[in-house]
Amino acid sequence: MSTKSLELTDSLLKLLYGGPLEPVPWRGFLKALTAHIGCDNAAITLQLSREGLAPMLIWGENPAIDLDLARDIGSRHAAIGHMDMLRNALEQSGDILLLHEVTSREALLEDEFYQTVLLPYGVEQALGMHVREPGGLECNIGLTSSDKGLQFGKPHKKFMAELRPHVIQALEIFARIYRDESEIDVLTDTLDRLTIGTFMIDGRGKLLRTNGAAGELMERGETFHIFDGRLMLNGRSDSGRFRQSIEQALAARISNHKNDKNDYVRAFRCIDNGNENLGVLVRSIPRDRLSPADLGAAVVVYVTDAGRTGSFKQLIATLFDLSPSEANLAALLTEGLTLAEAARETGLTESTVRSYSKKIFAKLGVSRQTDLVRLILRSVAMLG
Numbered sequence: 001m002s003t004k005s006l007e008l009t010d011s012l013l014k015l016l017y018g019g020p021l022e023p024v025p026w027r028g029f030l031k032a033l034t035a036h037i038g039c040d041n042a043a044i045t046l047q048l049s050r051e052g053l054a055p056m057l058i059w060g061e062n063p064a065i066d067l068d069l070a071r072d073i074g075s076r077h078a079a080i081g082h083m084d085m086l087r088n089a090l091e092q093s094g095d096i097l098l099l100h101e102v103t104s105r106e107a108l109l110e111d112e113f114y115q116t117v118l119l120p121y122g123v124e125q126a127l128g129m130h131v132r133e134p135g136g137l138e139c140n141i142g143l144t145s146s147d148k149g150l151q152f153g154k155p156h157k158k159f160m161a162e163l164r165p166h167v168i169q170a171l172e173i174f175a176r177i178y179r180d181e182s183e184i185d186v187l188t189d190t191l192d193r194l195t196i197g198t199f200m201i202d203g204r205g206k207l208l209r210t211n212g213a214a215g216e217l218m219e220r221g222e223t224f225h226i227f228d229g230r231l232m233l234n235g236r237s238d239s240g241r242f243r244q245s246i247e248q249a250l251a252a253r254i255s256n257h258k259n260d261k262n263d264y265v266r267a268f269r270c271i272d273n274g275n276e277n278l279g280v281l282v283r284s285i286p287r288d289r290l291s292p293a294d295l296g297a298a299v300v301v302y303v304t305d306a307g308r309t310g311s312f313k314q315l316i317a318t319l320f321d322l323s324p325s326e327a328n329l330a331a332l333l334t335e336g337l338t339l340a341e342a343a344r345e346t347g348l349t350e351s352t353v354r355s356y357s358k359k360i361f362a363k364l365g366v367s368r369q370t371d372l373v374r375l376i377l378r379s380v381a382m383l384g
Contacts (some may be wrong), residue, residue, distance in 0.1 A: 006159040008166075012036055016166055020174035030060030037143055037159075039150045040122070045140040063121050076116045083113040090130035090140060094164060096157050099126040127152045129160045133172040141167060196312070196377075197303035199231055203287075205250060207231045208297055217303060222274050224303075231301065233280070235272025245282040249299045253284040265370040267336035279304045279335025281373055302377060304335040316376060320364055329356050334373050 012032055019026035030042045041063070047056035055077065063070070082088075089095075089102040099108070108114050118124070124147040132138045141160070143152065197214035201207055206229040210218065217224050225232050233242035245266045252264035264284035270276060281302040304312070316334075317327035325346075332342045339357060343350040357369075366372045 006037070006155050008159075008162055009036070013166055016163075016170050017173070019170055020177055024058060025174060026058060026170075027060065030058065032060075033143075034060045037150070037156065039143045039145045039152075041144045043142050043144070045142070046137075065120060069120060073117055073120055080113055080116065083111075084117070085111065085113065086126055086128045086142075087140065090128050093130060093132035093138070093168075096127070096129045096160050096164075098152050098157070099128075122146050125149065125152055127156055127160065129164065129167070131164060131168050131171060133168055133175050135172065135175050137171060137175040139167075139171055197301075197305075199301040199303070200297040201231060201246065201299040201301065202296065203250065203253070203298040205230050205246060214303065223270075223278060233270075233275070235270065235275050238270045238272045238275050238280075241268055242280060242282070245280075246299060246301075249282050249284040253287055253298055265374060267334075267370065267373055269336045269338070269341055277305050279332075279337065281334075281336055281377075283374070320360075320376075322360065322363065326356060326360050326363075329353060330360050330372065330376065333357070333360075333369050334376050336373075 012029070015029035015032050016026070019029045022028055025046070026044050030044060034040070034042045042060040044058050045055045046058065065073075085103050085108075086097060086099050089097055103111070118126075121144070123144045125145040127143040129141045130138065131141070143156065143160075145152065197217050198211040199207060199214050200209045207226060214224075218226075223234055225234065231246075233239045245268075248266070249264045265281065266283075267279065267281040270278040270280060283300050283302075285297050285300060287296075287298065312334075313324075313327045313331045316322060316330050317324060320327075320330070322330060328346065329342055332345055333339075337345060339353050340350055343353040346353065348356075361367060361372065364372060364375055366375055
């Protein structure tokens with residue numbers, strides 16, 4: 001490819017920015033980059049190699065080698081990845097180097113990493129670029145060629161330098177998507193194991209996703225159902241309170257004009273027939289003022305079943321150094337019971353329950369029930 005044709009194109013940038021949404025991130029971009037440059041292959045390393053850890057390496061074109069050999073190379077890469085000369089030379093975000101700039105041909109032929117990892121893939125020339133997005137995620141993008149293939153030089157380094165700011169932005173998009181999805185997965189999986197149903201609702205009031213415990217509630221059809229894409233709670237009294245809570249949470253998320261960063265939180269105990277064991281907590285999810293109100297998760301609904309919370313009480317006791325009685329009360333309050341309801345549930349006087357609650361609040365460093373609920377749910381989520 002001539003130097004004149006080494007320029008960024010809209011189609012290439014479109015693939016780069018769409019890379020985080022591909023099933024295999026950036027596979028389409030890497031294929032297009034390989035064709036655009038005219039080299040043998042291109043790859044992105046999303047997890048940089050270090051001793052004992054193989055890199056997370058994505059090729060534009062799958063190298064034409066035996067699968068067993070590829071596995072063997074991967075094992076060797078994990079063992080000696082820290083010896084990769086080009087990888088080690090790319091120290092700062094933005095560095096762009098050619099393999100022959102960091103080692104001589106003679107030294108390369110005697111190098112263990114070259115003989116074990118690069119040579120089996122037919123890599124004898126390489127250009128590498130290292131970037132880091134603001135959140136700290138690092139990656140390398142590499143172009144490879146055989147000894148008789150395309151000769152990398154200054155025009156290719158110049159092209160990669162022009163591509164660099166776009167790669168950083170695309171990497172930041174990927175990191176944000178990955179972190180958000182990971183946090184949601186941790187939360188929903190942990191609460192699933194604690195038998196806490198979790199429903200995510202978007203800014204339009206439509207159901208986005210559920211965890212396993214919530215799915216079981218839906219399948220039974222005794223307490224929740226979907227109408228016009230919206231989550232509905234059965235029962236005359238409970239449905240009204242639930243619908244009002246969702247509407248207030250959505251409204252609070254939009255009209256937060258006083259810079260009040262406290263979430264909207266409402267917890268209540270169901271009272272209608274068939275719902276008696278359920279505790280419901282509705283919480284708004286703060287949004288970026290510059291993002292559309294309808295975009296993404298806006299409200300989270302937690303549902304607990306009093307008949308299935310034994311493990312939850314044990315975990316609360318362990319996490320916060322509470323006595324069995326205190327943990328039991330904390331679990332009831334987290335389910336949405338008032339102090340009076342908790343007193344009836346435990347067979348204690350309301351004054352005794354109030355005294356217990358003060359001790360619990362003091363141990364956990366909170367002053368009200370909504371803060372207690374928020375702290376407990378967020379803390380158990382960290383154990384996912």
